[in-house]
Amino acid sequence: MNMHYPAFRMPENTDTPPIAERCDSKLARVLASGEFAVTGEVGPPKGCTTEPVRTKARLLTDCVDAANVTDNQTAVVRMSSIAAGLIVLEEGIEPIIQMTCRDRNRLAMQSDLLGAYALGIKNLLCLSGDHQSGGNHPGAKNVHDIDSMQFLRMMKEMRDENIFQCGEEIKGGGPRFLLGGAANPFADPAQWRPYRLAKKALAGADFVQTQLVYDLPKFREYMKRVVDMGVAEQIKVIVGVGPLKSTGMAKYMRDRVPGMSVPDPLVERMDGAVAGIDKGKKADRSTAWRNEGIKICIEQIQEIRAIDGVAGVHIMGIEWEEAIRPIAEGAGLLPRPII
Amino acid sequence: MIVAEQKPLDEIKTMLEGCKKVLAVGCGTCVTVCFAGGRREVGILSASLRMSTDLDGEAIAVEETTVQRQCEEEYIAPLEADLEEYDAVLSLGCGVGVQSLARQFPGKRILPALNTKFMGFPSEHGVWEERCQGCGNCVLHITGGVCPVSRCPKQLFNGPCGGSQDGICEVDPGTECAWHTICTNQLELGLFEEMMKVQPAKDWSTSRDGGHRRIVREDIRLPEIEKA
Ligand code: SF4
Ligand code: SF4
Numbered sequence: 001m002n003m004h005y006p007a008f009r010m011p012e013n014t015d016t017p018p019i020a021e022r023c024d025s026k027l028a029r030v031l032a033s034g035e036f037a038v039t040g041e042v043g044p045p046k047g048c049t050t051e052p053v054r055t056k057a058r059l060l061t062d063c064v065d066a067a068n069v070t071d072n073q074t075a076v077v078r079m080s081s082i083a084a085g086l087i088v089l090e091e092g093i094e095p096i097i098q099m100t101c102r103d104r105n106r107l108a109m110q111s112d113l114l115g116a117y118a119l120g121i122k123n124l125l126c127l128s129g130d131h132q133s134g135g136n137h138p139g140a141k142n143v144h145d146i147d148s149m150q151f152l153r154m155m156k157e158m159r160d161e162n163i164f165q166c167g168e169e170i171k172g173g174g175p176r177f178l179l180g181g182a183a184n185p186f187a188d189p190a191q192w193r194p195y196r197l198a199k200k201a202l203a204g205a206d207f208v209q210t211q212l213v214y215d216l217p218k219f220r221e222y223m224k225r226v227v228d229m230g231v232a233e234q235i236k237v238i239v240g241v242g243p244l245k246s247t248g249m250a251k252y253m254r255d256r257v258p259g260m261s262v263p264d265p266l267v268e269r270m271d272g273a274v275a276g277i278d279k280g281k282k283a284d285r286s287t288a289w290r291n292e293g294i295k296i297c298i299e300q301i302q303e304i305r306a307i308d309g310v311a312g313v314h315i316m317g318i319e320w321e322e323a324i325r326p327i328a329e330g331a332g333l334l335p336r337p338i339i
Numbered sequence: 340m341i342v343a344e345q346k347p348l349d350e351i352k353t354m355l356e357g358c359k360k361v362l363a364v365g366c367g368t369c370v371t372v373c374f375a376g377g378r379r380e381v382g383i384l385s386a387s388l389r390m391s392t393d394l395d396g397e398a399i400a401v402e403e404t405t406v407q408r409q410c411e412e413e414y415i416a417p418l419e420a421d422l423e424e425y426d427a428v429l430s431l432g433c434g435v436g437v438q439s440l441a442r443q444f445p446g447k448r449i450l451p452a453l454n455t456k457f458m459g460f461p462s463e464h465g466v467w468e469e470r471c472q473g474c475g476n477c478v479l480h481i482t483g484g485v486c487p488v489s490r491c492p493k494q495l496f497n498g499p500c501g502g503s504q505d506g507i508c509e510v511d512p513g514t515e516c517a518w519h520t521i522c523t524n525q526l527e528l529g530l531f532e533e534m535m536k537v538q539p540a541k542d543w544s545t546s547r548d549g550g551h552r553r554i555v556r557e558d559i560r561l562p563e564i565e566k567a
Contacts (some may be wrong), residue, residue: 004526005526005531006531008535101493102493106540128493128495128500129493131492131493131509131510133492133510133511134510142492142493144493144494144495145540145543146540146541147493147494147495147496147497148495148497148500149496149497149498149537149538150496150497150537150538150539150540153537153539153540154540165540182501183501184501184502187499187500187501187502187503187504188499188503188504188505188506188516188519189499189503189519189522189523192498192499192522195498195534195535196498196499198535199497199498199535199537202535202537203497203537211501258502258503258504258507258509259501259502259503259504259509
């Protein structure tokens with residue numbers, strides 16, 4: 001589908017203050033300073049004990065500037081991102097709370113986020129949310145009162161204009177979150193994607209985190225358009241990366257995950273990592289794969305860092321959080337700056 | 340049109356438990372066109388019920404009729420004449436038809452034989468697709484003639500989500516991504532500015548969220564005297 005998209009130049013930012021003045025989070029300071037940012041991820045447990053959150057958080061200590069705390073990810077019920085975020089905060093790591101439009105209407109969103117801010121949470125990722133049909137309560141009613149763009153706009157107005165979504169004034173000032181969104185450079189319509197990023201910036205996103213990037217040539221093309229449109233000047237692009245764990249995982253991501261691009265040479269490289277290791281030696285194969293996965297991830301971070309317009313990386317362990325430290329270390333991202 | 344499909348026979352039989360004589364009422368409009376509740380379907384369902392209940396040893400006498408529109412009083416009023424002889428009325432109308440019968444004949448058991456699904460049209464022979472949720476504030480002029488409320492599972496208003504691939508929706512591999520088509524249409528129609536505008540949060544008060552909806556048209560309303 002090759003529809004022609006008109007030329008677009010990001011309008012100059014006239015109303016939003018510089019990033020460091022919008023929010024006093026550590027992530028905001030790192031991004032404002034121009035340092036290459038590193039974020040990670042903590043998935044809350046399917047239960048109500050704090051220990052799993054603490055254990056996962058500790059794996060990220062001193063490795064990341066902030067960590068996402070997911071919100072009923074893949075539409076599976078888990079401990080609330082706000083509650084888990086506070087536990088992460090207690091562990092000394094700055095949380096980025098994720099919230100989806102699937103589970104809350106504008107009343108619940110605003111009220112929960114007033115509370116989250118009051119309790120010390122400073123970064124927010126505004127998402128549409130995975131559809132509940134793929135989760136563990138497929139019979140649930142979804143909300144989608146507002147979409148992720150409208151969510152960003154609402155939060156920006158709460159912060160910069162001290163008003164609720166309805167226009168009423170927030171006495172004493174609104175919550176000053178650093179606002180993030182998600183971006184998938186590889187989804188379709190491909191031509192639309194840089195425009196969508198521009199729209200997220202216009203809606204109020206200070207930063208975006210991208211879908212896992214394995215296809216660097218395609219990602220470079222995307223970033224070139226983003227930079228040419230003047231979008232990268234107004235929104236910080238944090239690039240999603242993660243270690244592959246096996247050839248099977250690489251193939252699954254290539255073939256089965258909508259909106260994911262994994263080039264064949266990467267799949268072949270994973271395959272090559274276990275060449276000569278007997279199929280029966282499962283542990284040996286797994287170790288070889290994982291070592292290769294970490295190596296690939298480190299190389300990719302180094303290449304991504306050199307791409308114009310990139311502000312940082314979001315390292316996702318994908319149920320393998322132990323890999324994040326060696327990756328950050330290997331990519332020369334440690335120690336993290338103290339700003 | 341309103342699109343519906345028949346409930347499973349066993350569910351209908353359970354509803355009819357204890358009945359000796361039943362009137363199956365079809366509707367000659369939407370549900371006829373979507374092959375769910377017209378004269379033909381009334382015939383087939385009635386025959387199946389007769390046979391099946393007979394085999395079970397609890398035979399129900401099922402009689403058949405089909406009116407032009409179940410949702411209008413003038414077409415259903417004549418049913419009243421023989422209604423007393425039936426233990427229940429099995430409506431093959433949409434949910435509106437069922438309720439229209441229930442309102443017309445209070446005290447009579449009116450049972451739904453169909454599940455009413457959506458407002459839509461046939462996209463090919465034998466396939467029906469939803470097209471409108473009656474949100475009460477139509478945006479089709481902005482979205483290039485494609486409804487994001489009924490066709491995008493996430494009801495997005497600002498472009499396709501990150502799961503759109505090859506024109507297919509991430510939620511269901513059998514469904515088009517509505518927003519893929521919206522983008523194409525918007526570009527073709529010169530609506531690029533609308534695409535780039537952050538569309539504001541929708542006012543859902545015109546939708547079911549605003550409470551039970553009714554329309555009052557004073558200009559065509561009958562004066563009180565005539566109503567009496
Ligand atoms: S925008 Fe509203 S009224 Fe228009 S087609 Fe969609 S649901 Fe129906
Ligand atoms: S893939 Fe398209 S239709 Fe499906 S949820 Fe995303 S934007 Fe909506």
